[in-house]
Amino acid sequence: MDSCNKQAYRLFFSTLGNQSRLEILNALRNGKKNVTEICAAAKLEQSLVSHHLKELEYHGMIFREKNGKFSYFQLNKKTIQPLLQLIEDHMGEYCCKIARGER
Numbered sequence: 001m002d003s004c005n006k007q008a009y010r011l012f013f014s015t016l017g018n019q020s021r022l023e024i025l026n027a028l029r030n031g032k033k034n035v036t037e038i039c040a041a042a043k044l045e046q047s048l049v050s051h052h053l054k055e056l057e058y059h060g061m062i063f064r065e066k067n068g069k070f071s072y073f074q075l076n077k078k079t080i081q082p083l084l085q086l087i088e089d090h091m092g093e094y095c096c097k098i099a100r101g102e103r
Contacts, residue, residue: 015059020044021052025075028062029084032072 001009015021020042027033027041039049053073056062061080065072075081097103 011059015055015061018052020048021056024049024052024056025061025080025084028073028075029081032065032074034070034072038073 016025023042023044024038027038033041035046035049035053038044038053039046042049044052053062053064057064057073061076062073063076065074075084
């Protein structure tokens with residue numbers, strides 16, 4: 001793996017590795033939301049959500065759509081939405097057992 005790929009892996013997984021950003025991504029799994037709706041769904045403050053939305057958008061994990069005075073955000077349906085489903089499937093089969101103390 002070349003250094004560009006190593007750096008890209010680091011950027012990608014550090015973006016996903018933040019609990020607040022994961023909460024935001026999960027809040028968007030059911031469709032477009034504005035910042036107020038994301039704050040309510042993720043139970044996070046607006047300034048924190050706004051900061052993380054910029055990071056997620058910068059990394060191509062979400063997209064912004066302007067509608068009048070509001071911006072709506074949605075998951076990248078091509079890559080991130082299927083990835084989150086794969087992660088959820090994996091967690092259900094393996095990680096949840098570990099969390100419950102099963103082997």
